[in-house]
Amino acid sequence: MDEMNIEEETEMEEEIGGEWWSWGAGTDGQLGTGRLDDEHLPQRLPDLSSGRRISQLACGGAHVIALSGGDVMTWGRGTSGQLGHGELESCLLPKPVKFLENFTTSYVSAGWNHSGFVSDTGKLFTCGDGSFGQLGHGDYQSHCSPVEVLYFAFKHVEQIACGMRHSLVLLKGSSEDPVYGFGSGKRGQLGVSKDRIRSFAVPQVIFGLGGIKVISISANGDHSAALSANGQLYTWGRGFGGTSDIHLPQTLPSPLRFSQVALGWNHALLLTGEGEVLMLGGNHHGMLSDPQTSRQQHSPVLDSSSVGSAEDSMGLILAKVCGLDGTRVLEIAAGAEHSVLVTENGVVMTWGWGEHGQLGLGNTFDQTSPQMVKLSDGHNRFRVYCGSGFTYAYRILLS
Amino acid sequence: MSYDDVEIEDMEWNEEIQAFTYPCPCGDLFQITKEELRLGEEIARCPSCSLYITVIYNMEDFMGEPDRNIKKNLEPSKQQSVTVA
Numbered sequence: 001m002d003e004m005n006i007e008e009e010t011e012m013e014e015e016i017g018g019e020w021w022s023w024g025a026g027t028d029g030q031l032g033t034g035r036l037d038d039e040h041l042p043q044r045l046p047d048l049s050s051g052r053r054i055s056q057l058a059c060g061g062a063h064v065i066a067l068s069g070g071d072v073m074t075w076g077r078g079t080s081g082q083l084g085h086g087e088l089e090s091c092l093l094p095k096p097v098k099f100l101e102n103f104t105t106s107y108v109s110a111g112w113n114h115s116g117f118v119s120d121t122g123k124l125f126t127c128g129d130g131s132f133g134q135l136g137h138g139d140y141q142s143h144c145s146p147v148e149v150l151y152f153a154f155k156h157v158e159q160i161a162c163g164m165r166h167s168l169v170l171l172k173g174s175s176e177d178p179v180y181g182f183g184s185g186k187r188g189q190l191g192v193s194k195d196r197i198r199s200f201a202v203p204q205v206i207f208g209l210g211g212i213k214v215i216s217i218s219a220n221g222d223h224s225a226a227l228s229a230n231g232q233l234y235t236w237g238r239g240f241g242g243t244s245d246i247h248l249p250q251t252l253p254s255p256l257r258f259s260q261v262a263l264g265w266n267h268a269l270l271l272t273g274e275g276e277v278l279m280l281g282g283n284h285h286g287m288l289s290d291p292q293t294s295r296q297q298h299s300p301v302l303d304s305s306s307v308g309s310a311e312d313s314m315g316l317i318l319a320k321v322c323g324l325d326g327t328r329v330l331e332i333a334a335g336a337e338h339s340v341l342v343t344e345n346g347v348v349m350t351w352g353w354g355e356h357g358q359l360g361l362g363n364t365f366d367q368t369s370p371q372m373v374k375l376s377d378g379h380n381r382f383r384v385y386c387g388s389g390f391t392y393a394y395r396i397l398l399s
Numbered sequence: 400m401s402y403d404d405v406e407i408e409d410m411e412w413n414e415e416i417q418a419f420t421y422p423c424p425c426g427d428l429f430q431i432t433k434e435e436l437r438l439g440e441e442i443a444r445c446p447s448c449s450l451y452i453t454v455i456y457n458m459e460d461f462m463g464e465p466d467r468n469i470k471k472n473l474e475p476s477k478q479q480s481v482t483v484a
Binding site: 164288337356 | 402409411422424425426427447448449450
């Protein structure tokens with residue numbers, strides 16, 4: 001849903017394996033623990049850790065897709081067919097997607113209740129809930145096995161990004177019409193028309209990105225984003241922080257250059273090339289729960305003054321995430337209403353909504369600034385991934 | 400505080416739980432029944448967490464002989480159908 005990982009810089013040490021951990025909402029089996037319980041502390045996942053190396057993990061509303069050596073495994077909620085197992089059943093543990101065994105899969109994405117898979121030959125497959133046209137097959141049918149999106153039969157798809165009720169597609173090496181959208185477009189998330197549109201079941205070219213070298217796309221909730229090779233961020237869809245919806249891609253008016261973006265349902269995290277984290281629309285981040293149960297012991301996280309021209313004509317407020325004391329950040333991830341980052345010191349930090357334990361801090365409190373998750377001692381490298389109300393972390397073991 | 404304001408036309412009718420639903424950020428669904436709408440209730444709650452949304456709708460649409468009315472005007476245009484491959 002929110003992954004936009006840039007390939008890591010060359011590593012001096014070699015990755016010899018790793019450990020998977022999960023925490024947060026677990027009521028549909030999305031934590032991969034084999035149980036249906038919420039977990040407030042990180043749970044180690046021995047099966048996932050001992051299997052073949054997972055190169056990409058995509059987390060949706062309540063399901064997970066793992067890509068490993070070109071093969072695909074899925075688990076969690078399957079009641080809309082989003083697991084691609086040919087049935088409408090949820091699954092407590094990782095299970096191979098048999099239909100894709102004849103293909104080498106190179107990219108995956110998980111939306112609220114739908115899934116997208118890209119093969120190394122550029123074919124696109126989708127399954128799950130199609131009632132808004134988000135599967136791209138030209139109709140509003142749902143599918144419980146992956147079905148090829150024939151619109152792209154003669155094009156080479158590189159990435160798919162699945163949001164709540166829409167999908168974005170990035171073509172390989174095409175700067176003319178690089179990005180397509182389909183599904184619900186009510187909040188402008190398709191970026192295909194300045195007028196309010198309901199939905200498109202057939203992929204449409206997204207306006208305003210022609211000629212731009214887009215390197216990654218992102219969708220979550222009713223938000224959409226694209227990142228260009230020169231670090232420009234384009235956003236469209238639901239307005240951040242109560243601002244009006246944006247119906248066509250708009251560049252963020254900032255001199256900063258971004259290397260990663262992670263979208264939530266009401267906020268976006270941006271990582272600059274210098275390892276600084278900024279947030280769009282985050283002025284209420286970490287303030288969702290009932291005041292009686294939440295504990296806001298920290299001062300507001302946002303310090304918009306430090307970013308210069310923080311507010312543009314659309315009222316977008318870009319603000320720096322405080323409490324990091326200049327520590328460089330290597331990775332970011334966003335759930336619907338929570339945020340995760342990994343510092344250069346190998347520390348995983350979380351903040352935002354915590355009611356299901358998705359912050360992994362051992363409680364259900366909200367947090368308005370990043371808090372350290374107790375995952376390991378000493379120097380580690382982590383990758384982090386978020387679904388709507390849950391979190392995964394991968395600790396990389398180096399030789 | 401209401402998490403969001405959602406128009407009834409953006410909610411989906413769920414046959415299984417007999418309620419209009421909308422995704423909740425926890426992963427579950429905000430839910431409100433036709434009976435609740437008939438009574439003027441405008442809060443749809445999530446059974447798994449403390450969040451709720453405000454549903455925007457015309458109460459008149461749910462009065463009188465409601466079922467036929469609702470079916471015609473308010474149920475999502477596309478009937479959910481699943482193709483089993």
